[in-house]
Amino acid sequence: MSMRDFSSEHFVLEDGSKIAVIGGGPAGSFFTYFAIDFAERMGLDISIDVYEAKDFTCAGPKGCNNCGGIVSESLIQSLSTEGVVLPSTVIQRGIESYTLHLENGSTVIETPLREQRIASMFRGFGPKGNTDDKISSFDDFLLGLCQEQGARVISERVSEAIRTADAVTLTTKDGTKARYDLVVGAVGLNGKALDLFKSICPSFEPPETTKTYISEFQMEPELIDKHFGNSMHVFLLNLPNIKFGALIPKDNYVTLVLLGTDINMEIACSFINSKSVMKLFPRGIKLDDITPCKCFPSINVNGAKLAYDDRAVLVGDSASSKLYKNGVGAAYITGKAAANTALFNGISAHAFKKYYQPVCSDLDNDNKLGKFIFSVTGIIQKSHLLKGALLSMVISEQKKASHKRRMSSVLWDTFTGSAAYKNIFVRCLNPLLLVSLIWNIIKSTLNLIFKKK
Amino acid sequence: MRNSKLGRLYRDGEIVIHKGDEGSCLFVIQEGKVEVFDENGGGEVKIADLGAGEFFGEMGLFEKDVRSCTVRASGNAKILTIDKKNFYKTIQKDPTLAYRLLQKMSFRLRELNKKVTQV
Numbered sequence: 001m002s003m004r005d006f007s008s009e010h011f012v013l014e015d016g017s018k019i020a021v022i023g024g025g026p027a028g029s030f031f032t033y034f035a036i037d038f039a040e041r042m043g044l045d046i047s048i049d050v051y052e053a054k055d056f057t058c059a060g061p062k063g064c065n066n067c068g069g070i071v072s073e074s075l076i077q078s079l080s081t082e083g084v085v086l087p088s089t090v091i092q093r094g095i096e097s098y099t100l101h102l103e104n105g106s107t108v109i110e111t112p113l114r115e116q117r118i119a120s121m122f123r124g125f126g127p128k129g130n131t132d133d134k135i136s137s138f139d140d141f142l143l144g145l146c147q148e149q150g151a152r153v154i155s156e157r158v159s160e161a162i163r164t165a166d167a168v169t170l171t172t173k174d175g176t177k178a179r180y181d182l183v184v185g186a187v188g189l190n191g192k193a194l195d196l197f198k199s200i201c202p203s204f205e206p207p208e209t210t211k212t213y214i215s216e217f218q219m220e221p222e223l224i225d226k227h228f229g230n231s232m233h234v235f236l237l238n239l240p241n242i243k244f245g246a247l248i249p250k251d252n253y254v255t256l257v258l259l260g261t262d263i264n265m266e267i268a269c270s271f272i273n274s275k276s277v278m279k280l281f282p283r284g285i286k287l288d289d290i291t292p293c294k295c296f297p298s299i300n301v302n303g304a305k306l307a308y309d310d311r312a313v314l315v316g317d318s319a320s321s322k323l324y325k326n327g328v329g330a331a332y333i334t335g336k337a338a339a340n341t342a343l344f345n346g347i348s349a350h351a352f353k354k355y356y357q358p359v360c361s362d363l364d365n366d367n368k369l370g371k372f373i374f375s376v377t378g379i380i381q382k383s384h385l386l387k388g389a390l391l392s393m394v395i396s397e398q399k400k401a402s403h404k405r406r407m408s409s410v411l412w413d414t415f416t417g418s419a420a421y422k423n424i425f426v427r428c429l430n431p432l433l434l435v436s437l438i439w440n441i442i443k444s445t446l447n448l449i450f451k452k453k
Numbered sequence: 454m455r456n457s458k459l460g461r462l463y464r465d466g467e468i469v470i471h472k473g474d475e476g477s478c479l480f481v482i483q484e485g486k487v488e489v490f491d492e493n494g495g496g497e498v499k500i501a502d503l504g505a506g507e508f509f510g511e512m513g514l515f516e517k518d519v520r521s522c523t524v525r526a527s528g529n530a531k532i533l534t535i536d537k538k539n540f541y542k543t544i545q546k547d548p549t550l551a552y553r554l555l556q557k558m559s560f561r562l563r564e565l566n567k568k569v570t571q572v
Contacts, residue, residue: 034549041552076459077535078543080481083553085506086459088484094459115461115534340549 010166011310011348013181015045019342020170020180021151022158022193024052025065025123026328027316028186029142030335036149038343048146049178051170053157056124056140059131063124065139065188066297067327068214068248068257070095070232071119073111073418075329084145089136091119092250098232100394100411101276102387107395108231109408116230118416120248120255127216128293132252138328158193161200168200168311182347184338185307185314186331189298194318201309207317208302213258213268215294217287224249227280234415237274238381241267243324243374244415247280259324263296299327303364308352313338320360323370326417330363370421373414373428385448389440396440406433458484460533463526469509472523476513477537482506485530489522502527511554514540 013019019035021028032048039046056063071079071086079086094116099108111117121138147153156172161183163169168183183200187193194206219227228249235245242260258268271277272287281287303320307313315338316331337359338352345351380386390407397405410427413419427433460483463469469480472492482505489500489509500522503509509524514537526532544550 037552038549074539074543076533077539078547078550080483080508080533081479081535081540081543081550081554083506085481085483088458091458116459116531117533119459336547336549 011351012346013039013044013046013342017044017046017181018179019046019048019182019184020158020168020178021048021050021184021186022170022196023186023188023316023318024050024054024056024143024146024153025139025186025188025316025331026142027188027318027331027335028052028184029139029146030332031184031186031315031339032146032151033142033149034336034339035343036146036151038339042343044343048151049180050143050146050151050153051156051158051172052143052153053155054124055155056137056143059125060128060293061295063137063140064127065123066214066295067123068246068255069121069123069138069250070248070326070328070417071121071138072326072329072416073117075326075332076117076119078332086119086121086138087136087141089134090121090138090141092122092135092253093120093230094118095120095232095248096230098234098412098415100391100415101233101235101237101280102391103237103276104384104388105391106276107391107398109394109398109405109412111412118232118418120232120250122250127218127253130292134251158196161196163200163311181311182342183312185312185318186316186335187314188317189300197312197314197318200312201306201314203306203309204314205305207300207304207320209298210260210301211262211264211296212260212299213256213263213294213296215256215268215291217254217256217281218252218290218292219254221252223282224252224254227282228254232416233280234411235271235274235276236377236381236387237271237276239267239270239274242271243378245271245277246415247277259299268294299324301367303360303367307360308349308356310349311347313342313347313352313356320363322363322417323367323421324374325415329417333359333363366421369425373421373424377414385444386441388444388447389437392443393436393440406430407437458531460531463487463530463532465526465528467526469524469526469530469532470520470522472520474520476510476520478510479508479514479535479537479540480510480524481508481533481535483531483533485532486527487524487530487532488527489524491522508535508554508557511558513537 021032095118096116097108097110123139124137126135158170159173160171167179169179171177185197233247245258248255300317300321307319315334321327321330338356341355345355393407397408413424486504488502491498
């Protein structure tokens with residue numbers, strides 16, 4: 001990694017500085033939104049160009065960023081505090097509970113205060129073939145906010161990035177060249193675009209990935225209300241490679257997300273055709289007939305290394321994400337942290353190492369605990385006895401006051417991405433939770449023994 | 454209102470916070486309007502009308518005192534609650550989250566100063 005001239009004053013943004021953001025998804029938009037906001041507060045006149053070749057107002061792959069489409073409770077609260085209220089055309093459905101499905105039963109876990117605190121949405125203009133004009137793209141909304149603040153969106157693909165003495169020069173596919181003081185990479189897990197950054201961040205190592213599965217089921221809103229309600233349905237089933245699956249109701253679609261390791265069509269089919277999943281859909285419905293699109297997108301399972309250099313930084317999935325959930329939340333955290341560093345601390349590799357890297361490291365370290373938590377849920381998934389104990393514990397908790405629903409809140413945060421894994425892990429060690437779990441395991445064991453007799 | 458807004462639905466005239474109650478959260482209006490008023494001697498003095506994107510109850514985040522005003526929905530309104538605990542945990546990691554809150558509180562203080570001067 002180059003560490004050219006740590007203290008040099010020319011590694012700061014000043015009036016007239018130009019920033020390029022490659023990628024107009026949530027990470028790029030959050031960086032842009034906050035960079036402009038911070039600059040305005042400091043009285044600094046900067047300009048930002050966002051390069052985004054995708055048109056988020058197109059249905060299907062043309063406008064899609066391959067995501068389940070959940071904005072977590074914690075992100076909703078942060079955005080609301082920042083003054084960003086998601087418009088009703090973007091929110092496909094306000095989620096007010098989640099339903100946990102195991103082979104041996106289901107239970108509903110409600111949000112605190114029974115509010116709709118999680119939003120389901122589409123990143124683009126809905127699935128392939130969608131013509132429903134009630135749908136607005138989440139990514140398009142965020143990009144629009146940036147444009148309102150003064151950012152310029154350039155609908156071109158960047159083909160080359162070259163570092164010069166005091167800038168980075170970008171060349172687009174049509175041959176246009178532009179010089180920037182800072183280049184921000186918000187290119188997700190796009191291999192070609194990540195390679196582009198290797199030329200200006202030679203020590204950068206892209207994140208490790210695995211394949212997941214996403215598909216959509218088109219249904220009438222009334223049918224979705226009846227069969228799914230405003231509840232996110234989470235499945236902990238004993239199926240190979242699948243850590244967990246979720247059915248996310250939207251206005252006239254239900255999105256299926258399968259998270260785990262290297263999920264393929266065979267694994268996805270075994271999940272879709274399982275009893276626990278099929279019983280949720282109207283009887284006799286042929287799911288293949290109502291599936292306009294499906295895909296196997298990659299997710300970040302191990303953060304990138306050294307995702308910055310002088311005048312260059314990567315954000316969102318290209319740098320660090322949250323394991324299995326809340327990718328949009330990680331885009332917000334990293335995008336804002338990079339903007340914060342660039343505006344308040346400078347744009348040198350040294351500044352990014354000191355002020356931005358710790359934020360990414362926090363996410364990466366938290367994911368290590370996340371892997372441990374999911375290895376424990378993996379053990380529960382395989383054990384009928386433990387699943388019975390978990391289910392009876394959660395069901396009995398629903399009759400108690402909300403602050404006493406310890407396991408329910410742990411599961412809520414594990415599957416919705418509303419809290420850090422560290423926070424979840426600490427709450428798992430609560431003696432009252434452990435005593436209650438052990439008691440429920442004993443009860444389930446006795447039940448099994450008596451049933452056998 | 455369909456299911457496309459977050460928060461809890463308050464019907465027209467429904468009280469969101471009551472003067473004198475203990476407060477420990479901030480409210481952000483997602484859709485609709487609320488009116489803020491003070492109750493004294495059986496009468497009501499209207500203080501403000503607030504709409505989508507605006508917040509109220511911020512004093513409850515910073516003080517241990519009771520709510521200083523009553524707020525009720527003016528028409529149906531969807532309102533999201535920001536828990537004090539979550540707010541402080543988040544702000545501990547990212548202090549810039551408080552900028553807008555400070556900006557709004559500063560604006561409200563300026564408005565109040567204007568009113569006092571007029572009186």
